[in-house]
Structures are given as C-alpha cells and as structure tokens.
Amino acid sequence: MQADTPGYLATRYDHDRAGPVPAQLTDGKHPVLRVTEGFLRRTGNVGRCIASPAAFGLSAAAIGDGPARVTLRLSLDRHTPTYWDRYVHEDVPRSGAERPRLVVVCAQREVRGALLLAPRPVGQGRAIGELGVTLAPDELPAGGLALFELWGAHEWRSASGAAVAAASALAPQATTGMVVNTISVGSAAAPPVAWSAGDTLDARTSERLGLVSTGGLNAQMLTEQGSTFLSAGMLVVNPCAGASARLTFGFVRGTPPVLRGAKGGPRWRRHMDRARRKARVIAQRGLEAAASPGPHVLDWLQVQAVGLGDGAVTTLPVSHRPEGGFTVVVPAQAQPILLTISQQEAPKSATHVKLIDHTPI
CATH class of the missing domain: 2.60.120 (Jelly Rolls)
Known part of the structure; x- marks a missing residue:
C-alpha cells in the first residue's frame, strides 16, 4: 500500500x-x-x-x-x-x-x-x-x-x-x-438465453440461468440438459422477473453413481464411456419407476418456503403428477426462496427427490 x-x-x-x-x-x-x-x-x-x-x-x-x-x-x-x-x-x-x-x-x-x-x-x-x-x-x-x-x-x-x-x-x-x-x-x-412465461426449462438449464440452485453443477453438466438431485432435500428458487414458478419433481430410489466421461483419449475408451452413460440412464429410469409413489405422496410430503429476505416461513401445497412425482407452485416473490422438502412418513425404501423442470407462469 x-x-x-x-x-x-x-x-x-x-x-x-x-x-x-x-x-x-x-x-x-x-x-x-x-x-x-x-x-x-x-x-x-x-x-x-x-x-x-x-x-x-x-x-x-x-x-x-x-x-x-x-x-x-x-x-x-x-x-x-x-x-x-x-x-x-x-x-x-x-x-x-x-x-x-x-x-x-x-x-x-x-x-x-x-x-x-x-x-x-x-x-x-x-x-x-x-x-x-x-x-x-x-x-x-x-x-x-x-x-x-x-x-x-x-x-x-x-x-x-x-x-x-x-x-x-x-x-x-x-x-x-x-x-x-x-x-x-x-x-x-x-x-x-431468451425465455418467457410458459416456457418449460429443464433443471440444468434453469440452474445455469440462476433461476434455481439445487447444489451446483459440475463442468460436464454445464453443457447438458436434464434433471438434478436435491442437496439435503432443499433448493433455492430465485426471483423470476415477477412471475410465479411451477416446479416439477420426481423420485429416485437410491442415488445412481456419477460417471464422468473422458475428454479425449483412445476411441475405444470414448465408446465405453458412452455405453456406461446409456446404461446409467436406463438404470435410472427403472429406479424412478420403482420409486414413484402414488397419490398418497400428498399425505407424507411437506414443502416449506423460507423467504431469505424477510425470514418468513410458509407451507406450499403439493400436487400429484399422474406420471409420477409431484409439482409445487412458488408464488411470485421479490426475494429468493429456500424450499425445504421433508418426508414426514417416508416409504419403506429410501427415496431421493430430483428437480425435473422449472416453468415461469
């Protein structure tokens, strides 16, 4: 100095x-x-x-x-x-x-x-x-x-x-x-990235845009589309240009391992990595189908919204999806919201929650 x-x-x-x-x-x-x-x-x-x-x-x-x-x-x-x-x-x-x-x-x-x-x-x-x-x-x-x-x-x-x-x-x-x-x-x-009310954005794109935060993306996920798993059963929903947000969630039994593909190397190794990723996707779909509970999910699932500006805590309603999982609508806010998802009476087999997509409405 x-x-x-x-x-x-x-x-x-x-x-x-x-x-x-x-x-x-x-x-x-x-x-x-x-x-x-x-x-x-x-x-x-x-x-x-x-x-x-x-x-x-x-x-x-x-x-x-x-x-x-x-x-x-x-x-x-x-x-x-x-x-x-x-x-x-x-x-x-x-x-x-x-x-x-x-x-x-x-x-x-x-x-x-x-x-x-x-x-x-x-x-x-x-x-x-x-x-x-x-x-x-x-x-x-x-x-x-x-x-x-x-x-x-x-x-x-x-x-x-x-x-x-x-x-x-x-x-x-x-x-x-x-x-x-x-x-x-x-x-x-x-x-x-241009988006407007009514556009459905996958979870990873929403996280890249800063609309939600579920625990962060790794370098490979920054260029991919897809769902993300929630960290400790919570996520952040940031203000969305004065619009409400409809979030779609799904269930997975267990957490599939993360397989990182090689960037370069011999061709046979790249083919093996691609085959492993496809096998992981197929296995994950089976886990999701086995872990998706029915309409009774509304009986044991609780979603709370914590305002990070004023500290207010409110409980949000949960809607069951016929194809599995559930949806939550976060009202328009001028402050970021921390969503906590708790399983009051969890099913017999442990399940994990993932975010599928985010839709400004």
Whole structure:
C-alpha cells in the first residue's frame, strides 16, 4: 500500500474513473475489481473468499441509459475444505465443511438472489453455481461503484427462518473457501438465453440461468440438459422477473453413481464411456419407476418456503403428477426462496427427490 492524501491509504487497484464495460473478469487484477473485504485476489480466477461474509466492489461505468447485468460464477473445489479449516475459528465443528453451503448474494445493500452449493466427492468435479444480478441506472452512483456481499445462511441478518428450517443441514461460515471464478459485467438488454412465461426449462438449464440452485453443477453438466438431485432435500428458487414458478419433481430410489466421461483419449475408451452413460440412464429410469409413489405422496410430503429476505416461513401445497412425482407452485416473490422438502412418513425404501423442470407462469 502507498500513502496518498493525509489520513488515506490507496492501493494499486484504485483508479479515478470507472472501469471499461462490458467486462469479463477472470483474475483479481482486473481494473473493474476495486475493493475487497474477506477476499483474496487470484490469477486464473477472480479470487477466493476467506471470511463469511465476504465483499467486493466493482467500478463499472453505466451502460447507456439501460440497466447493467452482473453475472457471478461461484464454485467449491477440492481446496475449499482446506481454506475453510484454516480460516474458520476452531470453536466451529470441523464437520460443517462437508455440508451444503447456502450463500445469499446482496448488491447495493439489497438481497438479489442466493445459491446452494454442495461439496462433491473427490473425482466428481467442482460444484458450480451462477447468478445474474440486474442493476438499474439509478442504483449506480456517478463513480459506478457497485458493492456486492456474499453472506452465509448462518450469518445472514434475515436468516432466522432459514435457521429454523434447515440450520442443522447447512454449513456455517458458508462463503469461507468459496471460489469466485468469473464476474461478467454488461448490458441487461440481451439476456444469455431468451425465455418467457410458459416456457418449460429443464433443471440444468434453469440452474445455469440462476433461476434455481439445487447444489451446483459440475463442468460436464454445464453443457447438458436434464434433471438434478436435491442437496439435503432443499433448493433455492430465485426471483423470476415477477412471475410465479411451477416446479416439477420426481423420485429416485437410491442415488445412481456419477460417471464422468473422458475428454479425449483412445476411441475405444470414448465408446465405453458412452455405453456406461446409456446404461446409467436406463438404470435410472427403472429406479424412478420403482420409486414413484402414488397419490398418497400428498399425505407424507411437506414443502416449506423460507423467504431469505424477510425470514418468513410458509407451507406450499403439493400436487400429484399422474406420471409420477409431484409439482409445487412458488408464488411470485421479490426475494429468493429456500424450499425445504421433508418426508414426514417416508416409504419403506429410501427415496431421493430430483428437480425435473422449472416453468415461469
């Protein structure tokens, strides 16, 4: 650090003007990233959080007269538990590092969305989540500085409802050790994927768009369509442009193993990987058919919605699907919602819940 005017400390990241936009931040030395708190700048990615909450300020000029769109990509990698163990106080039980992490994202002191990321076993890749935040022109001051905060569920000031519903299943100090891979700053006029009310989006596409968060996707899932399994029986539903959301769920008996295909290598190995994936799909369909209960699912299934802005807890009605599974309609909200799905009287054989699709209505 270097001394500037008396009583003020400046760094090499300080500038007199807003950074150029649109911008794609892939390392911590980008001029758009101005200030940080509880955050280590890195090369190869923007940085890593070492505290909960963590914060950073982006200095970006307004894009014309329209709103700006900031997209964050966060992830948990194989080094996350090591950083969590290093920076979290020793009074916190060490087992908390293996629990799913609920992160509330705030911009300009307002809650904008949330992500649920679940640590993955060794060899199954990272848990990756994306969330887009739209900033209106009047939310950016003349200097263009936008403050972003990443809060863990246990530290979030409005997490009383979440604590009652699922505190035992969520990791404390959730952002500690988390990686900020990229930050994109651009115009909100052209969303990455166009969708409108009534469009049915598969679970993985919905998670890539930040509409839901079920525990994160690995690198292979980022390019695929399909369903996702819920982490600890919960998921996040983010605000959907003022629309309600109809979620379709299914059941699976047991959790099929995750088989990662080889990227390259001999042709015979690629053919073997493809055959294994097809066999996994066929086996999974059989498990789903065997695990799908009938209409009595309404008798033992309970779905609760926890508002991550105000902490309010409400119970949502569940509708049975004739083809198996159930649907839940989440009313339009201006705040992210944590859905917890509990089985009051579980069937004889253990079943897991998966998200099939998301439909804005």
